[in-house]
Amino acid sequence: EPEVTQTPSHQVTQMGQEVILRCVPISNHLYFYWYRQILGQKVEFLVSFYNNEISEKSEIFDDQFSVERPDGSNFTLKIRSTKLEDSAMYFCASSEAHVGGYTFGSGTRLTVV
Amino acid sequence: TQLLEQSPQFLSIQEGENLTVYCNSSSVFSSLQWYRQEPGEGPVLLVTVVTGGEVKKLKRLTFQFGDARKDSSLHITAAQPGDTGLYLCAGAEYSGGYQKVTFGTGTKLQVIP
Numbered sequence: 001e002p003e004v005t006q007t008p009s010h011q012v013t014q015m016g017q018e019v020i021l022r023c024v025p026i027s028n029h030l031y032f033y034w035y036r037q038i039l040g041q042k043v044e045f046l047v048s049f050y051n052n053e054i055s056e057k058s059e060i061f062d063d064q065f066s067v068e069r070p071d072g073s074n075f076t077l078k079i080r081s082t083k084l085e086d087s088a089m090y091f092c093a094s095s096e097a098h099v100g101g102y103t104f105g106s107g108t109r110l111t112v113v
Numbered sequence: 114t115q116l117l118e119q120s121p122q123f124l125s126i127q128e129g130e131n132l133t134v135y136c137n138s139s140s141v142f143s144s145l146q147w148y149r150q151e152p153g154e155g156p157v158l159l160v161t162v163v164t165g166g167e168v169k170k171l172k173r174l175t176f177q178f179g180d181a182r183k184d185s186s187l188h189i190t191a192a193q194p195g196d197t198g199l200y201l202c203a204g205a206e207y208s209g210g211y212q213k214v215t216f217g218t219g220t221k222l223q224v225i226p
Contacts, residue, residue: 004155031212033214035216042216042217042218042219043150043156043201043203043216043219044216045213045214045215045216048211048212048213050211055210055211056211056213091155091156093155095212098207098210098211098212099143099144099205099207099212100144100161100212101146101148101158101160101161102146102158102214103158104148104155104156104157105155106153106154106155107153107154107155109153
C-alpha cells in the first residue's frame with residue numbers, strides 16, 4: 001500500500017539552528033500538508049501546498065517556517081532558527097484530491113535543546 | 114479557528130464492552146473525518162462522513178455525522194485490545210478551492226484484555 005515517507009524519524013538540534021524535515025508524499029497525490037503535535041496536545045495544522053505554492057497557512061506558520069517542493073518527489077519543511085517551543089512531532093500528509101481524508105507519514109520527532 | 118471538542122478524553126474499558134466517543138463543535142463542516150493514532154505514528158484515516166445524518170459502518174465501528182454537520186460520534190461494539198489507541202475527529206472546511214482540516218482534542222482509548 002502506498003505510504004508517505006518522512007525522514008529523519010528523530011532530529012535533535014540546538015536552539016537557533018536551522019532544520020529541514022523531509023517528506024516523500026504518495027506519488028499521484030497533488031495536495032501536501034504539514035501538521036505538528038506537541039507532546040500530549042492536539043494535532044495542529046501548519047500549512048497546505050498545491051501546485052507549487054502555499055494554499056493556506058496557520059498562525060503558527062510564521063516567517064521562520066518555509067516549505068518547498070524542490071523536485072518531483074520531495075516536500076520539505078524548513079525551520080530557520082529553531083526555538084525550544086518548536087519541539088514536537090511534525091507530520092507530513094498528502095491527498096489525491098482537494099476533498100477527503102489524508103494519508104499521514106509516521107512523523108519526525110524534533111527535539112530542540 | 115474552529116474548535117472540535119471530543120469526549121471523553123480518556124476511556125478505559127474491558128474487552129467486549131461497547132463504547133461511544135463524541136466529537137462536538139459549534140461550527141458547520143463540509144465533512145468530518147475520523148482517524149486512529151498509535152504512539153509514535155501518524156494518524157490513520159478510518160472514515161470520512163459527508164452528508165448530515167450519514168451513518169457509516171466499518172466492521173465493529175459505526176460513525177455518524179450529525180444532521181446539522183456540527184457533530185459526530187464513533188461507536189465501537191465489543192471492543193478488542195487491538196482497538197486501543199488515540200481516536201481523533203477532524204472537521205474539514207472547504208473554501209476557495211481548498212480544504213482545511215482541523216483536528217479535535219482526541220480520545221485516548223484503552224481496552225483491557
